[in-house]
Amino acid sequence: MTVTTRAALLKGAYDIELVEKELVCEDDEIIVKNHLIGICGSDKSFYRGQMPPKTAEFRQEPKFPFWLGHESGGTVVEVGSKVSQYKVGDKVICFGWCNNYADYFVAKEFQLQPVPEGLDMDLAALGEPIACAMYSGLHxxxxxxxxxxxxxxxxxxxxxxxxxxxxxxxxxxxxxxxxxxxxxxxxxxxxxxxxxxxxxxxxxxxxxxxxxxxxxxxxxxxxxxxxxxxxxxxxxxxxxxxxxxxxxxxxxxxxxxxxxxxxxxxTCLVHHTWRERYVWTPPSLRPVVQGNVNIKPLITDEFKLSEIKEAFDLADKDDTAIKIVLRP
Ligand SMILES: [Zn+2]
CATH class of the missing domain: 3.40.50.720 (NAD(P)-binding Rossmann-like Domain)
Known part of the structure; x- marks a missing residue:
């Protein structure tokens, strides 16, 4: 089955656009319906045309045009026949560069992480940046x-x-x-x-x-x-x-x-191997589920996915915005 989605394409510096795209779920892949997507400091650098050197993180060359986005989470809507860790309906956090500024995204099993029980979905969708910062704080x-x-x-x-x-x-x-x-x-x-x-x-x-x-x-x-x-x-x-x-x-x-x-x-959690990340994410998110660390006040601005140009313009110009999120 294929799923049609809007997805962000960064065509060049300061030039981002939502395009329509067909997602195909291969045998070893999972399609996720997004709940919320965050703008990361690294996305801001990409947007400004500062591309990083190629690293293990990317499944695409760090050059334009670039399918942008990595901070999001949501609900599994489709799984390939070889997928054993996830099923339709599971709530997941994304830990990979899966072109997440979109209604839906495709991921492999190792790029996802189950949402811990009791975690608010708005925070779960930001599970990657939260877990990374928490891991640093705890270590x-x-x-x-x-x-x-x-x-x-x-x-x-x-x-x-x-x-x-x-x-x-x-x-x-x-x-x-x-x-x-x-x-x-x-x-x-x-x-x-x-x-x-x-x-x-x-x-x-x-x-x-x-x-x-x-x-x-x-x-x-x-x-x-x-x-x-x-x-x-x-x-x-x-x-x-x-x-x-x-x-x-x-x-x-x-x-x-x-x-x-x-x-x-x-203390960079996300650049450990995915197996280590898999082990460390639940304890990193535990104090957030318990309410011992306050995250909601850090979400300073919310846009609709259709307003992605405005959202990136704000990210670029207003340094007081801490976490800008987009809702599909
Ligand atoms: Zn990030």
Missing amino acids: SGVQLGDVVLVMGGGFAGQIIAQCAKQKGADKVIVADVLEGKLELARKLGADVTVNLKKENLHEVVYSLSKGNGADVVVEAAGSQDSFNTATELIKHNGKFVFYSWVTQPITLNISRWHDDGLEFIN
Whole structure:
């Protein structure tokens, strides 16, 4: 059986369009009806014409025209004869680049994940970015009493900061350049926020840590400045937690990495093998199902799928938008 869907094609930089497309369900494939789709920071880079180098993630070349989208979830409507893990009616989270800006998408079994019982479908559809950020928050190595600095108050940074507080950090500091994001971080439990355009982050971190530097710094902003600032503010033998995906070459001052014996923790769930991801996603989403981490306030803007041009225009121009979602 085939299914007709609208699906987003990124024809070039700043040029996105919904086109009609027939989806065929092969023996080893699954067709999913979307519930909700999120715009990821990486989608924004694609939209701006910054294509990443080809990685294991992509089943298509990272060049235009590009079938865009990876953050969504919904209900299985068709399964191929060789599919054993899923059946029609199952609720699933997508963990793959399956051209998800669409009414329906096709995936292989390893690109999906069952929705944990009790998880709201709006959050389940954002299960990939939520699980990734939660995995980082849970694996950041934060200990009771730590001073933790989170660089970047975007979707992931806000979740990671909440986890750090819940894990017993004495002080959680969130740094960003946008007041709106900092205000939200304070509402969601950050102890201190720093506007990098107006305040001196070094002074704040050193005074809160009695001159030592932060025990843990999580890099969730993804810029050269952010990486270099993180490097400067970690204490001797402290932890540098990677989260961001930086797709363009940057210049780093890494002398301290060696000289101060920094510990590096790569907390990128989605770039682990899919088998590891399969194991780690349920425990990563558990605190969200339990209501211990607050996600809904991070969904700042909602559009209809038909308004995809407006949605991407907003994503490009308004940095205060944290998570923009599209509803088919
Ligand atoms: Zn993403």
